[in-house]
Amino acid sequence: MTENEILSIISETNVYQKIKELKRIYQELEERQKVFCSTFDVHCLDGCGNCCLVFTPDIKMVEAYFIAYGLIINGRDKEVLEILANYDKDKKTCPLYLYNNKYHCSIYDYRPLVCRLFGSSITKDKDNNPAYRNCKWKDDNSLTKEELNLKKEALVFMSDYGQRLQEIDPQDTKTEILEVALTKAINVLNYILELEKKTS
Numbered sequence: 001m002t003e004n005e006i007l008s009i010i011s012e013t014n015v016y017q018k019i020k021e022l023k024r025i026y027q028e029l030e031e032r033q034k035v036f037c038s039t040f041d042v043h044c045l046d047g048c049g050n051c052c053l054v055f056t057p058d059i060k061m062v063e064a065y066f067i068a069y070g071l072i073i074n075g076r077d078k079e080v081l082e083i084l085a086n087y088d089k090d091k092k093t094c095p096l097y098l099y100n101n102k103y104h105c106s107i108y109d110y111r112p113l114v115c116r117l118f119g120s121s122i123t124k125d126k127d128n129n130p131a132y133r134n135c136k137w138k139d140d141n142s143l144t145k146e147e148l149n150l151k152k153e154a155l156v157f158m159s160d161y162g163q164r165l166q167e168i169d170p171q172d173t174k175t176e177i178l179e180v181a182l183t184k185a186i187n188v189l190n191y192i193l194e195l196e197k198k199t200s
């Protein structure tokens with residue numbers, strides 16, 4: 001099936017409307033993070049990827065569908081299903097970590113929200129002041145609330161994007177570990193595509 005055929009089937013579904021909304025949020029986030037990072041000189045260490053070595057995200061189904069969609073249109077869904085099926089659940093490393101890749105993520109363009117926010121966004125402290133927690137792999141100083149408050153318009157708050165993600169599907173309040181949610185999402189999208197093939 002070509003990418004256009006896949007798109008024309010999936011674009012009829014409710015899932016696709018949610019994927020489209022998520023993509024719009026990610027694009028906006030990317031623009032705002034460029035401003036945030038250049039304003040405060042925040043950046044990951046070149047070729048680091050250490051966070052993915054000790055972390056597997058919990059994600060929402062809409063995030064899983066977006067990754068699954070990306071994998072299917074790129075013909076990588078079977079390969080990733082196999083990786084997920086053989087993944088050692090006691091390992092801390094994300095199953096999608098890839099050493100031999102610039103970003104160390106095998107689904108970088110489709111990665112979940114938390115992976116986009118980590119290191120390039122702001123939280124709030126107990127007094128509601130902006131707080132930036134520096135990544136533990138870097139030894140430069142964290143930004144103070146005074147520095148952050150000087151350029152409030154450039155701040156990107158993690159909680160705002162968590163809220164936007166929740167609003168895409170307000171009924172779906174759960175998250176699941178990436179390998180579980182992504183396996184389900186790939187299987188659901190492939191089921192929709194198979195069904196269409198049989199009925200057309």
Ligand code: SF4
Pocket residue numbers: 051052055056057094095096097098104105106107108111112115
């Ligand atoms: S999905 Fe990608 S960016 Fe996120 S933890 Fe896994 S390897 Fe890292």
